[in-house]
Amino acid sequence: MTTARSALRADAARNRAALLKAARLALEAEGSLPPLAALARRAGVGVGTAYRHFQTVEAVLAALGEEGLRTLIATVRSAASLPDPAQGLAAAVDSVVRGALDDPGIATILEGDEGGPSPLTAELSDIVDNLLVRARAAGAVRSELGTEDIRRLVTGVIHALRNTREESTVAIYVRVLVDGIRDSSR
Incomplete structure (x- = not known):
């Protein structure tokens, strides 16, 4: 048996x-x-x-994205370890946007965790959450933004960029997003 x-x-x-x-x-x-x-x-x-x-086809994409998400987590972890949390957050946002544009499976995973977060997305969220705590303490990010807000903003930019891979456009969108989450009151 x-x-x-x-x-x-x-x-x-x-x-x-x-x-x-x-x-x-x-x-x-x-x-x-x-x-x-x-x-x-x-x-x-x-x-x-x-x-x-x-x-669903989205479940296939998510399965394909798991390997890419593991690589992305390592990249975001490296960005989060930078001494300057503002620089780390900018590098993390850039990495996530570019990773999701390169791998539609990552985008699918980030856009929604049907049935709750997976261990991989929970790990990514923990890294970003810790980075946000550091960035807030340094006055580098708006205090009202949480990890889920950042995820939604990033996935919105990813969605907006789906039909282009033009480097200048990607760079502008990432820069606008990073500038928008900074705390400009300090």
Whole structure:
């Protein structure tokens, strides 16, 4: 019985990996994901199998974004360790915006945690929250802004930039966002 169960788990893992591989290829080739039924065909698995692993296309994107989010967390952690919290916050915002533009899965994860935050988004939120505490203490950020406000503002900028990768436009939007969250009263 244990052997059959292990084989099923291995088979399920292969099916999930095939679905994610097909999704990555679709994103690279077309810039978007097909419906789950088409993704299942591309992966060589049944439609029911696709729906057992992912209930929506957004769930596929989120699964794809987990690896990128781990890398992004390391980058934000590094930015948060900068001695100047204002500089750290600006670097963190820039990293998150650019990371999400490069990886639509990260954007999907940041835009909404259906069913509550994942351990990865909770970890990212903790890093940003600690950075905000330091930035507030230094008078570098508006006191009324919390971590969730920053997430919403960042995802709004990401959404606004989805149709462009022009460096000058991305840089301007990030700079406007960073300038807007600074405490200008000091």
